Amino acid sequence: xxxxxxSPVLELExxxxxxxxxxxxxxxxLTVHPGSVHALVGENGAGKSTLIKIVxxxxxxxAGTFRFRGKEAQFSSTADAKDAGIAxxxxxxxxxxxxxxxxxxxxxxxxxxxxxxxDKQAMVDEAQRIFDRLGVDLDPRRPAQGLSIADQQIIExxxxxxxxxHLLIMDEPTAALSGMEVERLxxxxxxxxxxxxxxVFISHRFDEVFDLSDTVTVMRDGTYIGTVKTxxxxxxxxxxxxxxxxxxxxxxxxxxxxxDVVLEVEDLNRTGTFHNVSFTVRAGEIVGLAxxxxxxxxxxxxxxxxxxxxxxxxxxxxxxxxxxNRPTAAINAGMALVPEDRRQQGLILESSVGHNxxxxxxxRLQKLGLIxxxxxxxxxxxxxxxxxxxxxxxxxxxxxMSGGNQQKVAIAKWLATDPKLLIIDxxxxxxxxxxxxxxxxxxxxxAGEGLxxxxxxxxxxxxxxxxxxxxxxxxGRISAELERSEATxxxxxxxxxxxxxxxxxxASA
Numbered sequence: 001x002x003x004x005x006x007s008p009v010l011e012l013e014x015x016x017x018x019x020x021x022x023x024x025x026x027x028x029x030l031t032v033h034p035g036s037v038h039a040l041v042g043e044n045g046a047g048k049s050t051l052i053k054i055v056x057x058x059x060x061x062x063a064g065t066f067r068f069r070g071k072e073a074q075f076s077s078t079a080d081a082k083d084a085g086i087a088x089x090x091x092x093x094x095x096x097x098x099x100x101x102x103x104x105x106x107x108x109x110x111x112x113x114x115x116x117x118x119d120k121q122a123m124v125d126e127a128q129r130i131f132d133r134l135g136v137d138l139d140p141r142r143p144a145q146g147l148s149i150a151d152q153q154i155i156e157x158x159x160x161x162x163x164x165x166h167l168l169i170m171d172e173p174t175a176a177l178s179g180m181e182v183e184r185l186x187x188x189x190x191x192x193x194x195x196x197x198x199x200v201f202i203s204h205r206f207d208e209v210f211d212l213s214d215t216v217t218v219m220r221d222g223t224y225i226g227t228v229k230t231x232x233x234x235x236x237x238x239x240x241x242x243x244x245x246x247x248x249x250x251x252x253x254x255x256x257x258x259x260d261v262v263l264e265v266e267d268l269n270r271t272g273t274f275h276n277v278s279f280t281v282r283a284g285e286i287v288g289l290a291x292x293x294x295x296x297x298x299x300x301x302x303x304x305x306x307x308x309x310x311x312x313x314x315x316x317x318x319x320x321x322x323x324x325n326r327p328t329a330a331i332n333a334g335m336a337l338v339p340e341d342r343r344q345q346g347l348i349l350e351s352s353v354g355h356n357x358x359x360x361x362x363x364r365l366q367k368l369g370l371i372x373x374x375x376x377x378x379x380x381x382x383x384x385x386x387x388x389x390x391x392x393x394x395x396x397x398x399x400x401m402s403g404g405n406q407q408k409v410a411i412a413k414w415l416a417t418d419p420k421l422l423i424i425d426x427x428x429x430x431x432x433x434x435x436x437x438x439x440x441x442x443x444x445x446x447a448g449e450g451l452x453x454x455x456x457x458x459x460x461x462x463x464x465x466x467x468x469x470x471x472x473x474x475x476g477r478i479s480a481e482l483e484r485s486e487a488t489x490x491x492x493x494x495x496x497x498x499x500x501x502x503x504x505x506x507a508s509a
Contacts, residue, residue, distance in 0.1 A: 007070055009034050009167050009198035010055065015064035017050050024050040028064065029224035030217055032167065032198040037189065039201045039213035039230070042242055043432035045402040047222035048202055052169055056088050057081035069166060087160030088169045093152040097145035102127040104144050105159045130158045134188050150181035157188060168192060169200040172430065174208060178293050186212055204432055206235050218242055243434040250433065251465025252441045254448060258468065259283030262452035263335075263421050265304055268313035273299050274476035277313070281421065286443060286453040288467030290460065291496045296476040297456045298340055301423050304454075305337040306330045317421060334420035338411050338427070340456070357384060357412045387412050388438060404435030411442070422446065425456040440466055460489055472496050 008031045015028035028051040032038045042048050053059045054066065057075035066073045068084055075081045095104045102123045103110075110118040127140035136154050144155070153173055160168055170189070174182045189212060193199055201213055209216060210230055218225040218241040225241050261280045268277040274296040281287045289297040302308040304315050306327040315322045317333045327337075387408040401409070407428070414422065427443065428436040443466060447453055457463050463470055470487045472480040472495035480495030 007034075008032060008067075009069055010200075011065065011067040012051065012055070013065040015051065015054060015061045015066060017054060017059055017062055023222055025054075026222040027224050028054070028219070028222075030200075031227070032200055034166070034198050035193055035196045036214045037193050037199045037201050037212050039203065039209045039216040040219070041203070041209060041216060041238060042219035042225075043404065043434045045221070045404070046219040046242070046432075048219055049171075050222075051219070052088070052171060052200070052202070055081065055086060055167075055169065057086075082163060082165075085164065085166040086169070087156070087163065087165040087167070088171060089153055089156045089160070089173055090171050093149075093156045095144040095147075095152055095155060098143065100141055100143055101138060101147075101155055102140040104155055105130075105140075105162055126162065127158065130161050133161075134158070134191065136184070136188065148181070150178075150185065153185065154188065157192070161192075165197065167198045167200070169202070171202045172204070173201075174203065174205065182208070204430060206238065209238075210235075220244055239433050242432065250437050250440065251462070252437065252444055253286075253466055254444050256284040256444070256448040256468075257450075258285050259450060262318055263304070263454065264314075264316040264319075265300075266314045266316075268300065268303060268310055268315070270299070270303060270308075270310045274303070274310075274473075277476075277478055279471055279478060279481070281452045281454050283420075283450045283452050284447050285468045286447050286455055286466055288463040288470045289454065289456040289473055290463045290470055290492050291473035293458060295473040295496065297473045298425055299476075300473065301337065301425055301454065301456055302339075304330075305335055305423055307337070331417060334418075336414035336417055336419035336422050338414055338422070338424040340425040340429070357409060357416055384409070384412060387415075387442065404431040407431050407435070407439065411439070415446075419451070421452045421454065423454045423456075426458065427455060428457075428459070428462065436462075460492060463487075463492070464489065 010030065010032040012028055012030040015025060016023075017025040017028075025047045028047060030038070030040065030051065040048050040051075050059065054061050055068075057078040057080050060074065060076070068086070073084065075084065096107065099107070102120075105127050106123050110123060112118060124140045131138050131140065131154075134154065134157070138151060138154060144152070147155070157168070173185060186208075189199060189201070201209070203209055213230045215227060216230055216233060216238065217227045218238060220242060228237070259282055262283050263281040265280070266278050269275055277300055279287070289301065291297050299308060303310040303324075306322065306325050306329065309325045315324070315330075317330070317335060320333060322333055322335070323329050330337075389405055389408045389412065411424070411427075424443070427439050431439070440462075443453055443455070447468075455463070455466060464487055467487070468484050470480075470482040470484070470492060471478050472482070472492055474496050480491070482491060482495075
């Protein structure tokens with residue numbers, strides 16, 4: 001690791017930003033040194049994004065000090081920030097899919113040869129040198145279309161290196177990555193740190209914060225709370241700083257009376273995806289679907305709800321057979337599905353909170369074929385209140401809300417249908433620890449009221465903390481069924497990898 005230098009690459013002190021009467025950032029403070037990874041954490045709505053957008057040139061600060069490489073800074077655009085040596089790596093980069101990897105890296109600043117034509121070979125050679133330097137196997141000539149999110153992020157990092165960026169800001173870069181992809185990204189990030197670049201790492205995942213960062217800054221409610229050395233703090237201390245209170249119960253699971261079978265899935269099959277899947281979910285029960293990424297958990301849930309087709313099998317809700325590939329029939333029977341990707345599948349981002357919550361019950365709200373905004377809002381308000389959606393009005397656009405509040409709206413939308421079964425896929429992905437606790441408490445309350453819940457989660461502590469019963473999916477099959485009292489991390493992971501181990505053993509025999 002490159003030792004911290006006395007002169008910071010970035011200094012923000014007392015930075016303030018308001019939008020009309022709303023204070024998005026009351027007091028932002030952040031100091032980043034060259035040769036270090038500085039984690040920035042806080043609940044959704046803590047002010048992290050506003051602070052970063054000021055650094056990146058998207059917003060101008062209203063007050064406070066902003067110095068970059070020792071000089072006063074005030075960027076009028078993202079181009080100004082890039083020219084100064086600042087690069088932002090988002091969790092879902094936006095590339096030009098029809099252009100090559102190299103063309104994306106050098107877009108707008110292609111080198112020109114003696115003939116005053118773009119020197120394509122020089123670009124390819126430089127891109128290859130950067131990839132070699134990063135230890136990444138990517139073909140500079142291949143089109144960007146079809147690249148994984150992980151490879152797209154590497155291209156953005158290569159772009160930053162080609163610009164000789166002194167500061168890299170990584171905003172939730174691991175949200176859509178697998179374990180191996182995360183480790184590759186971290187290896188690249190450490191190499192950039194060792195070259196003397198300053199790196200800001202934003203993440204809700206504490207294991208990543210402790211694995212990668214040297215220093216952590218915590219924000220809460222638009223205000224700077226404090227900065228600590230990573231090696232000198234703990235999960236509990238960071239959580240307390242983030243939420244302003246002790247969070248002793250992240251998984252507030254309370255006992256519920258388990259009733260009759262609500263969902264019955266029998267011998268569900270889809271070639272190449274899942275096989276002979278059978279299980280039940282009872283009233284008042286939270287059943288967790290666990291397993292490795294790509295095991296088929298979401299595909300099973302989507303098939304049960306009717307979004308995706310299946311080849312054979314039966315789905316019953318309260319004893320009634322649900323026709324396959326007909327989500328409307330599933331909704332009418334009492335099913336609800338909160339999808340994995342709330343932004344792409346769960347919400348209409350350009351629409352209001354009221355419109356989003358009322359979207360699944362529009363037929364009930366119509367009068368003479370019309371729906372008024374006030375009717376939508378009246379129907380939405382009780383659910384927005386119960387889920388503690390932080391919004392000034394039902395007319396607020398979902399796109400302007402934090403990730404945690406967007407997730408609450410996505411859940412409220414389906415609870416408004418008064419379902420008998422709630423299927424919820426990755427209920428707390430990308431939301432802060434305080435909101436996670438709120439979502440977990442809500443699921444426990446709903447189960448206590450008799451709702452059947454099928455929960456898909458990649459976070460093993462969440463599954464073990466919330467589920468009454470755990471179904472482990474491995475390669476499209478249910479490889480184990482564990483009661484809450486017997487479910488342990490070791491048992492779940494053994495079941496999740498059992499078939500993989502058998503395949504390897506057979507191949508080596």
